[in-house]
Amino acid sequence: MLWPSGGEEPEAEAPSPSQTASATPTPTPSPTPTGPPANTTSYEAGGLPRADVFGIHPELPVDDDPDAPTLGLTARAADVAGAPVFADPTGEPVAWLGQDQQFSGANVPVVEMDENWARVLLVGRHAAAGDGDPSQLSGWMRVADLELTPAEQSVHVDLEERTIEIATTTDDAESNEVVATDFALGTEATPTPVGRTFIMFEDVVESLAYTRGHPIVYLGVQSPTLAGYDGQSVAVTAFHYHDVRSGAISNGCIRVAPEAIEALAALPEGTPVYIS
Structure with a gap:
């Protein structure tokens, strides 16, 4: 092979001991997990209230940033049985979102997400009008429980x-x-x-x-x-x-x-x- 100068490629010199030592690859650090830790507990619907249009869920928060855009993702429970919904990622589930349910509300926008958790908008109400805040409801779900698709x-x-x-x-x-x-x-x-x-x-x-x-x-x-x-x-x-x-x-x-x-x-x- 010729160098750009037109001469032949020079023979490589043998590396010195110090050069050999510095060539040892540096281990790549593992990425730091983002957000709350994963929750791997197995849950069943049991007596949890359904996150459907008729639900009143005082445990779940209303949307705290209603003027912000969503993340352009739609979430749905990956399991046919549905998935748990949490008021926050550090607690226990307070509601259940079915994969399919009457009057739907099973396909929901993602408004916040990290490695293990996604916050989604939900149907139902924190309270009925006159009894409390009836604004748009939200909740946290485990990313591992969800099918995520682009919302184009x-x-x-x-x-x-x-x-x-x-x-x-x-x-x-x-x-x-x-x-x-x-x-x-x-x-x-x-x-x-x-x-x-x-x-x-x-x-x-x-x-x-x-x-x-x-x-x-x-x-x-x-x-x-x-x-x-x-x-x-x-x-x-x-x-x-x-x-x-x-x-x-x-x-x-x-x-x-x-x-x-x-x-x-x-x-x-x-x-x-x-x-x-």
Whole structure:
């Protein structure tokens, strides 16, 4: 082989003892674990309350940073039996998230994560409106208990500008689609909740004539002022179609046009929704 100068490659000199000693590789230190230590205890649902839309969980914290973005991940219990939910990673579980459950809420956004633990948004309430804080609920789950998938889409609702955008982020590109430039929202007495939440599930409810057969997109957050609605023990916020869909006139739901509700209903469960 020739050196760039054009001459032949010189013969290598034998290394000195000191050079030989310095060539000994230095061991690579193990990475320092991040976050609370792992919990490897085996748990069963037992008498733990289900983290579903009807749940009241005073042990679980409300979301303490509702204006922050999520991590772009959706979590689901990896085991068909479900997985435990913790109020904090150092304690014992206080609720149980099923892999599949009635009215879903089984696919949830991750808002914080370290080596062993993920904090997720959850359906249910810390307390019903009038009895305490009904804001968006959160909880901790063990990373080992979860299936994690990228959340490529998110919904952004601006209550002042009356716009709804669906943002899509992939490895290759980012795009934003405006699906509504006007909608109806909650009144002063029954406001639309603000902050981050997520799509709980979608359903067509033929008995609700005002939807005209369009799907309802239920969210993981409930009314800040109503403990229940229409005889139900829940007051879930949702996107849905309505003939009258402009102004502050609803019980907190967001009433949209047909093309908007169809676009929103096409999004997967667990898609983050940001209402500002």
